[in-house]
Amino acid sequence: MYILGISGGYHDAAAALLKNDNLLAAAQEERFTRIKHDPGFPANSIRYCLEQAGIRMDQVDRVVFYDSPSLKFKRIARTILDNFPRSIPFSFRVLPKWLGGELYWKRRLCDEFRAHFGCEIAKERISNICHHRSHAASAFYPSPFSDAAVLVMDGVGEFATTSIWHGQGKSLTQIMQVEFPHSLGLLYSAFTYYTGFKVNSGEYKVMGLAPYGSPRYVALIKEKLIDIREDGTFRLNMEYFDYAIGSKMTSEKFHDLFGGPPRKPESELTQREMDLARSVQEVTEEIMLRLAQTAKQATGSANLCLAGGVALNCVGNGRILQQKIFERMWIQPAAGDAGGSVGAAMDFYYAERAAERYAGPAAGDRMKGSYLGPQFSNESVRTTLSALKATFHQYDELEQLLDVASTALAEGKVVGWHQGRMEFGPRALGARSILGDPRNPQMQSVMNLKIKQRESFRPFAPSVLQEKARDYFELAQDSPYMLIVASIAADLRIPMTAEHERLFGIEKLNIPRSTIPAVTHIDYSARVQTVHRETNPRYHRLIEKFFEKTGCAVIVNTSFNVRGEPIVCTPEDSYRCFMRTEMDVLVLEDFVIYKNEQKNYVETDEKWRSKFVLD
Structure with missing residues (x-):
């Protein structure tokens, strides 16, 4: 049974495809359209999911939407009545949109599928669930737990803004909101x-x-x-x-x-x-x-x-x-609205099918490291680089490729890293990442200002070998999705002097606080990603090679994009972002590209900066 979950309409439109309870693919629409938080119908994401599964849209058994538009309209109507007459301008802004089509969401979806996929989807094949239930399902069903409390907190769904649930086996029961x-x-x-x-x-x-x-x-x-x-x-x-x-x-x-x-x-x-x-x-x-x-x-x-x-x-x-x-504790890596597509699909499967749900520590979670997006072959990468007139080197031996990349990192170079299937969710987890040496005190400012083109105060995250994580961080459990902040290990910290303690605000920024200063925030904290050999062996081996060269099992990891741009998806996205910044090296599948060798690149989009609205 193929089940397609979709989210969208407000922000972070996405699609996810299940074959029974196996999550085959998931992606956000922004990665394809290059419009950050794109709220529109996720046609590109759906097309990718279908291609990944090798099926057509007419082979999908059920489409599940992550929201209840009718309940959302009731909430809007209640808000208008509760705030009348001050709400009159608000009602003129929102009611025409709802009465003009938003309420007829199934018909709109059928129209979208017809326009983008040339097929008729019967309304009977389309269903939906409430917004907070989609979040709760996205948290519990892919988790490694057979029994768990589920806490959902966001802006607003239909009526709920915070809710508590109890997940047991394949059931999910709401307790409060x-x-x-x-x-x-x-x-x-x-x-x-x-x-x-x-x-x-x-x-x-x-x-x-x-x-x-x-x-x-x-x-x-x-x-x-x-x-x-x-x-x-x-x-x-x-x-x-x-x-x-x-x-x-x-x-x-x-x-x-x-x-x-x-x-x-x-x-x-x-x-x-x-x-x-x-x-x-x-x-x-x-x-x-x-x-x-x-x-x-x-x-x-x-x-x-x-x-x-x-x-x-x-x-x-x-x-x-x-x-x-x-x-x-387990946190859905696509915790925002994009992840609702996963929750909607999984909730339908477990509610409608008699199949048991297998969960527990031995099973691991069902998100596959969140590496659920598109992957590109070496042949397609070579074709792209040749069309862009790039100068590149191909390495047939993985160890040789990783030796080149880890040496560049150890030498203080900033490395673009595009490998395997793209991540699902807002965090780069070693598939579409920009990497650096955490021991370098200048790395944070270099990456913020020259690479990411963002505010200087923003910290960077560490990727650490899962088996070495407790050597560097006071971390009570693994953090594969970079969603837990932990303190730097006490023996790695550099104490503040009395003079440093008297500093205020941004003045504190450039004071090294540990032996890995580029990933140590001013309160001795870090947003940790534990890297697991089972889910990303290539990235894990890269950090191992860096550790062998430097004695440090941590590298700086930030998302592969500039400020205001969605994380890169395709080889062309990665090469253009690489050329638009001061990154030194790009490792793109089995290819290595050095900035100082790129003599033929011509920026064809002179207005690219204005396209990425500052966030």
Whole structure:
């Protein structure tokens, strides 16, 4: 039985294809269209999934959408009524779109399949589930657990913004939920907007900025903005927010409370923004911890699964792990809306089929390392490079290729790394990555400013051999999907001097804090990826070779893109990104390309920078 799960309509459209309970392929539409967070119908993603499986669209038994448009419309209607007459402008903005077609979602999907695939899909072959159920299913069903508490936190689905579930075998039962407009995700996004970053994209920046600040607004946030209950549920004071019926995230009352209008994007960051980031991060962590405790008490399970956009807050995830509320934790690598495509498909399979679900530590998770996207043959890579008039070297022996790449890293070069199947989800995990030497104190600034073309304060993540991880990080379990923050091992830290301790904000940036300074944030933390031989043997062997040369089993890993650009997908994407930046070497499948040998490259898209809207 082939089941196609799809997400889209708001942001991060994606498709995932199951054959029974085997996840064959999954990809986000942005990787093909090169439009970050592309919300449109995921035609390219679907086409890729079908090609990977070797089937046609008319061979798909069921299409499952990750959302309930009818329930979402009821929530919008209720919001209009609850806020009338202030909601009149809002109703004029949204009702025509819904009444003009959004409500007739099955018909729209049939039209899309007809237009893109030339086939008729009967409405009876299309179904859907609620948004939070798709998140919960994406967290529990691919996990290695037969019994788990499931915590879903995001902006909003239909009505739910936070929910707790209990997964047992192939069943998934909801226990509680918090409803719109009270949303932890939207609270965090409100501060993202107010500190001058882009909503649904810049939340990572707020998290990365937080350690530079002090939590001086925590008491004010709790007093004025949010009432946090003992069980982690909460209510927002909507007088301070505009997102329910307005065009902004925050109201004038919010601006008055924090001393002025929102920061203008790309303007100078001040201590106020750093303190605001630290404060909302601490409030978020407190709520996450309380919700985790509630999930534990409600289910009695030893295991926790996480999904929803807030589950990408790897600092909060790390806090839950540190508190030892659960014995083990598993986070869906595509925790945002893209992962809903996986959850929708898996939920249908286990709800409709009598098949048992096999899970447990021996089975491992079902996400296959998240390497679920397209892969390109050496023949296609050679054709692409020749068409681009690139100068390249091919290595038939893997060990020789990895020796060249690891030597380049050990010499301080920045290496583009395009290997195997592309990752599914927002993290680069050693398939579409930019790599560097973590021992180099200048590597963070070089990669931020000259390669990624992004803000200098943003930290980079370490990829570490799974078997060596505890030598470098205080990590209680593996972190294959780079979704847990852990502290640097105490014996690797460099103590701050009294002079260093007196520094404020960004002044702290260039003070080395460990023997792997390029991946050590200013609070001695790191967003860790443990690299496993079973899921990515080539990447694992590269780090082994680097370890043999340097004695360091860690490398810097950041996503292969520039700021505002989706992660690269094709060999052409990778070569163009390589040439547009100051990377030194590109390892593209079995080919090595050196920047200083590229004499024939001509940039054919002079407006490429303007296409990638700064996030």
